[in-house]
Amino acid sequence: MPDNEPRGTSQRLDDLEQRRGEAVSRxxxxxxxxxxxxxxxxxxxxxxxxxxxxxxxxxxxxxxxxxxxxxxxxxxxxxxxxxxxxxxxxxxxxxxxxxxxxxxxxxxxxxxxxxxxxxxxxxxxxxxxxxxxxxxxxxxxxxxxxxxxxxxxxxxxxxxxxxxxxxxxxxxxxxxxxxxxxxxxxxxxxxxxxxxxxxxxxxxxxxxxxxxxxxxxxxxxxxxxxxxxxxxxxxxxxxxxxxxxxxxxxxxLPANNLAVAPEYPALEPAASAAELDTVVPDSPNQSYDMRRVLAAVLDDGELLEVHASFAPNVLCGFGRLRGRTVGVVANQPLRQSGIMDIDASEKAARFVRFCDAFNIALLTFVDVPGYLPGGEQEQRGIIRRGAKLLYAYSEATVPKVTVVTRKAYGGGYAVMGSKHLGADVNLAWPTAEIAVMGAEGAVELLHRAELAEAETNGVRASVRAKLIAEYRATMTTPYVAAERGYVDSVIRPSLTRARVSDALLMLEAKREDSPPKKHSTMPL
CATH class of the missing domain: 3.90.226.10 (2-enoyl-CoA Hydratase; Chain A, domain 1)
Structure with a gap:
């Protein structure tokens, strides 16, 4: 025992450790x-x-x-x-x-x-x-x-x-x-x-x-x-x-809102990029699994889903691109065709706000036929509750990259990370259809008289098919949105990972100042 250590100190420390150890053990x-x-x-x-x-x-x-x-x-x-x-x-x-x-x-x-x-x-x-x-x-x-x-x-x-x-x-x-x-x-x-x-x-x-x-x-x-x-x-x-x-x-996750998420060595996706060129079915009424798209874009194809069992018509989770964390929001065509409803809106809105709070870039994949119609949704508050996702994307200042893979109809187009809500880079596949509604519904509304006459003449089916094809070629093609700058590029699907990675790299030092205010009044 050192000369300057009071006699008995060591014994008291030993007693303390023994007392604690016995208490914890019991x-x-x-x-x-x-x-x-x-x-x-x-x-x-x-x-x-x-x-x-x-x-x-x-x-x-x-x-x-x-x-x-x-x-x-x-x-x-x-x-x-x-x-x-x-x-x-x-x-x-x-x-x-x-x-x-x-x-x-x-x-x-x-x-x-x-x-x-x-x-x-x-x-x-x-x-x-x-x-x-x-x-x-x-x-x-x-x-x-x-x-x-x-x-x-x-x-x-x-x-x-x-x-x-x-x-x-x-x-x-x-x-x-x-x-x-x-x-x-x-x-x-x-x-x-x-x-x-x-x-x-x-x-x-x-x-x-x-x-x-x-x-x-x-x-x-x-x-x-x-x-x-x-x-x-x-x-x-x-x-x-x-x-x-x-x-x-x-x-x-980062340790706090002033830190960055840990970076890991980049890994190749679990699926090949070439698979993306054939992942979207030829028939607009046939579904596919959006996870197949993510498997060919994210590092190792890994997506840590949150709320996987709740509102499965939209996927939310964390993945990595070139070793860096991204927050992913994606419609899931396998579930209700990826339609937006109350639960999906609130699920995605909360996730978007978390990512924004902790400086995690947002990657959005869109294949949405719009909002779920019906009395039950309206009575439960789809207007104010659905507005949460509009608010969340509009409020977010982190890098935001959006990819439209197929349908982007009506309010679903607007709410899913559109250019109009502040997305930085918006890409579309050639299979994308961006319009107020699908070709079939639009033709029924726009050509009602012509279809009625065709039915009288027994040629309704052929006339309707021709009108649908014309509408798709002139109104729903992604090039119409690209002409107005709402889509920055129409890309080959197999290039998605490369283009998204480049966009996020370009945006890593993004700054976007909001006007001063005490706090917002987001929808209830």
Whole structure:
């Protein structure tokens, strides 16, 4: 022992480490005994699965729960039901918290809340992503309004951090009441099939208030949140899959809104460029998979889809071009012909705004017959909710490149990254059809009298076919839009990757200043 070290200091440090180690070990044993039979990991095991080995630094491990009413203090233990700290993922810093469902059901109390707020503030100050692993019964009843106050405080932190650092929520178990709103405020929410639940009020409350008899899975299971409500961006098969997806997602994202996304060595696409020359069927009524196009454009053909099960008529996700992250928005002809509706509009709008907030270039592929008509869509608010995508593209100042592969009809043409919404480079394939509507519908409206006369003479089919061909040749060809500068180039499909890459390279230093204002009033 050095002469200048006070006698006993080493012993006190050893005692501290032993005390902490014993406390953590006992808690982990209890947690494992409760979680493993349910097919779930403990709070600390989840952290170990997510972060780089030996990189986690815990913050607040000696925090104790404070309330003593209703015998709440009888189970006092270190950490108060949540593990917080910072670590690295693929060598890049993140902050994180992980609920411990085996302590007070993962419910939020005062000490719990303070720990989470502290790590949120740390993430914002440090400019690094924050990952929340949620497994909580909600507010801690024993602590009353204090618990509610901290949920509101956390929501405020989520709102302040929005657009500053990426925020990711992983729902590993029940998430009810106030606990659901913070994941809703984050950028991405991941759920696990069969073990995750997320709802404002549980089945028992619903039954007692409304008389509706519904199961927890039907009310707020992962599948419902992933495909119906759209609350979950990814539904994992198990907890390992969920955390693997988060690691993959983080690799596409910058640390904060002033940083750039990590760059990787460029990889060749998974499909050959030549395949694009034949991917669009000759028949306008025949569908094709837009993923085939992306496979021949993106590095390694990789697209990390978000909201894959929700509004599948539009694809949103992250890919790379020449090693650099791009955000992809694309109509999917395999699903409802790629038509735009309420869910597709809101899904794409939120994704576009995220990419813009974090300086991720946008690549849009268009094959859209327009907006879905009908009373149900109108009554649910297609006007104001569909306008969100118009707003998002118009607001975005990042590089925007759009490729029209086939149909671009009506409002669908305008909303999908058109030149008129500020797209920087707009390309079209020779198979593109850009018009108010398809040739078949236009001919029926424009030549009604002529078609009626042809039907009387028994030649309606041949006359109609001739008129459709004429309309396509004169009105829907991409060269009409190119003549007016709405399309910058009509290109051979096999050149798409090269032309898009060149455009993004040219735009990498793009600047676009917006007029000063406090904030916008985007559609509700």
């Amino acid at each position: 808690a982990d044993e209890v947690a494992a005994a409760k979680q493993h039979p349910k097919g779930k990991y403990t709070a600390r095991e989840r952290i170990e699965l997510l972060v780089d080995e030996d990189s986690f630094v815990e913050v607040g491990e000696f925090t104790l729960q404070r309330a003593t009413a209703f015998d709440a203090g009888a189970e006092r233990c270190y950490g108060d039901g949540v593990v917080t700290g910072y670590a690295t993922v693929d060598g890049r810093r993140i902050c994180l918290f992980s609920h411990d469902f085996t302590t007070y059901g993962g419910s939020m109390g005062e000490a719990f809340g303070e720990k989470v707020l502290k790590i949120m503030d740390m993430a914002t100050k440090a400019g690094c992503p924050v990952v929340g692993i949620n497994d909580s019964g909600g507010a801690r009843i024993q602590e009353g309004v204090v618990s509610l106050a901290y949920y509101a405080e956390l929501s405020r932190r989520n709102s302040r951090a929005s657009g500053v650092v990426p925020q990711i929520s992983v729902v590993m178990g029940p998430c009810a009441g106030g606990a659901v709103y913070t994941p809703a405020l984050t950028d991405f929410t991941v759920m696990v099939d069969r073990t995750s639940r997320m709802f404002v009020t549980g089945p028992d409350v619903v039954r007692s208030v409304t008389g509706e008899n519904i199961s927890a899975e039907e009310l707020g299971g992962a599948e419902v949140n992933g495909s119906v409500s759209g609350n979950a961006h990814y539904v994992a098969s198990d907890e390992v899959d969920a955390l693997d997806w988060v690691r993959t997602l983080l690799a596409f």
